[in-house]
Amino acid sequence: MSELKAYLREQQRTVDAALQQFLPRSSVRPSTVHRAMRHPVFAGGKRLRPILCLAAAEACGGTREDAIPPACAAELIHTYSLVHDDLPCMDNDDLRRGQPTTHVVFGENVAVLAGDGILTEAFAIIAQTPENKRYRTRDYVTELAFAADSRRLIGGQVMDLEGEGKDLTKAQLVRIHEAKTAALLTSSLRLGGMSANASPSRLQALTDFGRSLGLAFQVIDDILDVTQSTEKLGKTAGKDAEVSKATYPAILGLEKSKQEAHRLTRKALAALQAFGRRANRLDQIAHYLLDRDY
Amino acid sequence: MSELKAYLREQQRTVDAALQQFLPRSSVRPSTVHRAMRHPVFAGGKRLRPILCLAAAEACGGTREDAIPPACAAELIHTYSLVHDDLPCMDNDDLRRGQPTTHVVFGENVAVLAGDGILTEAFAIIAQTPENKRYRTRDYVTELAFAADSRRLIGGQVMDLEGEGKDLTKAQLVRIHEAKTAALLTSSLRLGGMSANASPSRLQALTDFGRSLGLAFQVIDDILDVTQSTEKLGKTAGKDAEVSKATYPAILGLEKSKQEAHRLTRKALAALQAFGRRANRLDQIAHYLLDRDY
Numbered sequence: 383m384s385e386l387k388a389y390l391r392e393q394q395r396t397v398d399a400a401l402q403q404f405l406p407r408s409s410v411r412p413s414t415v416h417r418a419m420r421h422p423v424f425a426g427g428k429r430l431r432p433i434l435c436l437a438a439a440e441a442c443g444g445t446r447e448d449a450i451p452p453a454c455a456a457e458l459i460h461t462y463s464l465v466h467d468d469l470p471c472m473d474n475d476d477l478r479r480g481q482p483t484t485h486v487v488f489g490e491n492v493a494v495l496a497g498d499g500i501l502t503e504a505f506a507i508i509a510q511t512p513e514n515k516r517y518r519t520r521d522y523v524t525e526l527a528f529a530a531d532s533r534r535l536i537g538g539q540v541m542d543l544e545g546e547g548k549d550l551t552k553a554q555l556v557r558i559h560e561a562k563t564a565a566l567l568t569s570s571l572r573l574g575g576m577s578a579n580a581s582p583s584r585l586q587a588l589t590d591f592g593r594s595l596g597l598a599f600q601v602i603d604d605i606l607d608v609t610q611s612t613e614k615l616g617k618t619a620g621k622d623a624e625v626s627k628a629t630y631p632a633i634l635g636l637e638k639s640k641q642e643a644h645r646l647t648r649k650a651l652a653a654l655q656a657f658g659r660r661a662n663r664l665d666q667i668a669h670y671l672l673d674r675d676y
Numbered sequence: 677m678s679e680l681k682a683y684l685r686e687q688q689r690t691v692d693a694a695l696q697q698f699l700p701r702s703s704v705r706p707s708t709v710h711r712a713m714r715h716p717v718f719a720g721g722k723r724l725r726p727i728l729c730l731a732a733a734e735a736c737g738g739t740r741e742d743a744i745p746p747a748c749a750a751e752l753i754h755t756y757s758l759v760h761d762d763l764p765c766m767d768n769d770d771l772r773r774g775q776p777t778t779h780v781v782f783g784e785n786v787a788v789l790a791g792d793g794i795l796t797e798a799f800a801i802i803a804q805t806p807e808n809k810r811y812r813t814r815d816y817v818t819e820l821a822f823a824a825d826s827r828r829l830i831g832g833q834v835m836d837l838e839g840e841g842k843d844l845t846k847a848q849l850v851r852i853h854e855a856k857t858a859a860l861l862t863s864s865l866r867l868g869g870m871s872a873n874a875s876p877s878r879l880q881a882l883t884d885f886g887r888s889l890g891l892a893f894q895v896i897d898d899i900l901d902v903t904q905s906t907e908k909l910g911k912t913a914g915k916d917a918e919v920s921k922a923t924y925p926a927i928l929g930l931e932k933s934k935q936e937a938h939r940l941t942r943k944a945l946a947a948l949q950a951f952g953r954r955a956n957r958l959d960q961i962a963h964y965l966l967d968r969d970y
Contacts, residue, residue, distance in 0.1 A: 406826060415826045415834045466792060471765075471784035490765035494788065495833055498760060499826035501792065505799040506821035509814045519813040520803045527800035532700060532709045532793035539789055540706045 386666050390433060397432040397457065398424070400450045404507050418488040418496035419503070422465050423458065425479040426616075430599075430671075431456040431566060435574035437663040438588050441654075444578020451511040452522060452573035458504035459530045459566060465497040467539060473621070480616035501530075514579040521576060529569035538562025542627070550628035556597065558628075563603075564596025571664075583656070590653035595668055598646035602671065604629035605639050610675060647672045680960045684727060691726040691751065692718070694744045698801050712782040712790035713797070716759050717752065719773040720910075724893075724965075725750040725860060729868035731957040732882050735948075738872020745805040746816060746867035752798035753824045753860060759791040761833060767915070774910035795824075808873040815870060823863035832856025836921070844922035850891065852922075857897075858890025865958075877950070884947035889962055892940035896965065898923035899933050904969060941966045 401423055408417045432453030439449035468475040468483040469490060476486050485493035504526065511522045529535060538561030545558060571588040580588070607622045608631050622629045630639040650668050654661040695717055702711045726747030733743035762769040762777040763784060770780050779787035798820065805816045823829060832855030839852060865882040874882070898916065902925050906913040916923045924933040944962050948955040 410827060412831050412834045412838065414838065415831060419826060462792075466788055469785075469788065471788065491763075491837055492834065494760055494763065494765065495826075495830050498756075498791075498795065499830045501795060502821055502824045502826070502830065505817060506825065509817040509821070519817065523799060523803040523813065523817055527796055527803070530796045531800065532713060532789075532796070533704065536789050536793045536796065537706050537709060540709045540786065543785055544706065544708065 386670060389663065390667075390670075393433045393436055394429045396436075396446065396450070397429045397453055400454050401457065404454055405503060414488065414492055415496055415499055418484055418492045419499045421481070421487060422461050422478065422484050422496075423500065425481040427457070427461065427479055429457060431460050431570040434567060434592075434595075434664070434667065435570045435577075437667060438571040438574030438580075439578040440574075441588075441657045441661040441664055442575045442578035442580040442584055443660065444574070444580075448512050448514075448577040449574045451507050452526070452577055453570070455504040455508035455526055456529075456566060456570040456573065458500050458507065459526065459535065462497045462500035462504070463530075463535055463539070465493055465500065469493060472539075472543070473625075475618055475621070477612065478617050504530075508573075511573070511577055514577070516579050516581075517576040522573060525569050525573055525576065529566045534561050534565035538565070545628050547626040548628065550633070552633055555628050555630065555633060559597055559600040560593070563600040564593050567596040567599065568592030587653050587656045591650050591664065591668075594646045594650035594653065595671070598643050598650060598668075599671055601630045601639055601643040601646065602674065604631055605636065605643065606675070608636065643672060680964060683957065684961075684964075687727045687730055688723045690730075690740065690744070691723045691747055694748050695751065698748055699797060708782065708786055709790055709793055712778055712786045713793045715775070715781060716755050716772065716778050716790075717794065719775040721751065721755065721773055723751060725754050725864040728861060728886075728889075728958070728961065729864040729871075731961060732865040732868030733872040734868075735882075735951045735955040735958055736869045736872035736874040736878055737954065738868070738874075742806050742808075742871040743868045745801050746820070746871055747864070749798040749802035749805075749820055750823075750860060750864040750867065752794050752801065753820065753829065756791045756794035756798070757824075757829055757833070759787055759794065763787060766833075766837070767919075769912055769915070771906065772911050798824075802867075805867070805871055808871070810873050810875075811870040816867060819863050819867055819870065823860045828855050828859035832859070839922050841920040842922065844927070846927055849922050849924065849927060853891055853894040854887070857894040858887050861890040861893065862886030881947050881950045885944050885958065885962075888940045888944035888947065889965070892937050892944060892962075893965055895924045895933055895937040895940065896968065898925055899930065899937065900969070902930065908969065937966060 406416045410416050435453035435456055436446055436449050465484045467473050468478055469485055475483055484496055508522050508526045509519055538558050541558045568589055571592045575585050575588045612618055647668055654664055700710045702714055704710050729747035729750055730740055730743050759778045761767050762772055763779055769777055778790055802816050802820045803813055832852050835852045862883055865886045866879055869879050869882045901916045904913055941962055948959055
């Protein structure tokens with residue numbers, strides 16, 4: 383496991399260095415918005431989406447260099463959604479990644495605009511992904527917009543807001559998690575594969591892996607919200623219950639939720655068969671996410 | 677002038693029909709966000725940016741069909757920025773294009789997400805612009821992201837917020853207007869030209885036209901905010917003075933502001949020389965904007 387941790391740290395550093403290059407410096411005018419954009423991006427995220435993107439490229443025989451733009455773009459989509467999700471008019475969260483949230487530091491108005499700026503930057507960056515025989519800039523941009531759009535990422539946020547205080551079925555909860563979490567994880571993997579000129583069947587395998595991994599990830603997130611401390615999570619613990627949000631533990635209970643996380647992880651791993659040893663990293667990351675405690 | 681008005685109405689209808697096709701229907705789930713996205717888009721905008729895009733394509737010998745995706749994408753960038761700009765934590769405006777603003781109808785949280793959805797859709801649409809000998813998808817996406825980013829459109833909003841209640845110089849005001857207004861008008865024109873395979877010198881002429889026209893447009897907007905009624909404008913009149921916003925009339929006085937609008941319009945028109953008769957529509961639109969009263 384410590385070899386994997388060294389790998390994850392190394393990939394994190396690579397992604398952080400690339401994001402440093404891609405984002406406008408803090409000194410660029412108007413500097414308020416650039417400081418506000420950099421605050422959530424460099425608040426110490428796990429970089430899960432970019433790491434999955436890079437590992438998918440590796441599984442498809444591609445290079446890390448070609449996968450860096452989509453990796454960073456996926457991370458920025460994730461980050462902007464957190465900035466807007468944490469706003470007072472949304473989840474009203476003061477803490478994220480162990481740091482005060484963007485609106486706490488810069489005010490609500492600048493936080494809205496910083497989120498917009500990060501989202502816009504994601505598309506400027508994805509357009510820099512090198513084209514290859516199978517995939518063109520149009521495919522990359524379309525894939526990222528698909529994951530981030532009003533049926534997937536944004537739609538999931540809306541369903542989440544509308545579900546608060548209601549009794550949801552497991553099927554409804556799965557639909558929210560597919561939209562809010564699994565879609566962007568899946569597209570992160572697919573974009574890595576696309577940057578590596580992956581065949582359609584490989585891309586399908588990454589899609590299957592991503593969907594199950596994304597759902598497993600969210601089940602585990604729900605479990606950790608109940609079982610871990612705010613300090614450990616880097617965000618406010620017990621938040622879901624406080625706002626009567628539908629979660630796996632609330633619907634299935636804690637024990638069945640853990641079983642569900644295991645089942646989904648096994649399903650994800652099965653989709654990796656086709657890749658052989660090249661998918662070792664993806665396999666390890668899936669196990670790592672299942673066993674994480676933050 | 678009535679021939680021009682018929683042309684503008686016809687172009688508006690074309691853009692509206694295309695936007696109807698591009699945007700998810702209201703019935704698509706979650707329908708709240710899709711209704712909230714459609715509300716500001718179909719609230720009766722003048723469609724200035726898409727019309728400039730189409731007219732620029734015409735001036736460069738291109739087709740309306742090829743210029744429709746960038747035309748709609750530019751309009752969506754403009755619309756999303758209005759939705760976020762009108763939020764209670766920003767300009768706190770209840771009225772836009774003669775309609776209640778998105779957050780008044782759908783709530784602040786849904787308005788934030790609807791703006792995000794419209795912005796994301798703009799990039800999904802720009803990626804559909806046909807490539808030609810000179811311009812690739814990467815060029816289109818990069819151009820749109822440039823105009824919309826944290827140094828231009830979003831940066832202008834931030835400078836605007838930070839300038840409230842302060843005495844700005846004319847140079848500072850020009851910088852705000854270049855970022856907030858002229859950049860997206862210019863890119864709308866450039867994208868139209870790019871979709872028509874415009875030569876670099878033609879693209880430069882469109883850039884020069886756009887910058888001066890954009891500044892003229894904003895001077896006129898500032899003048900109208902002082903001289904026209906809320907009913908006529910479709911948005912709250914006298915708003916600039918109320919929040920002590922720096923404007924041309926506040927800095928130069930009304931008469932000198934009108935002279936400045938004329939000077940900038942003449943400068944814009946001079947940039948059209950190279951196009952000959954093909955730029956007639958752009959010429960007419962510039963005159964029309966100078967004489968508008970809403």
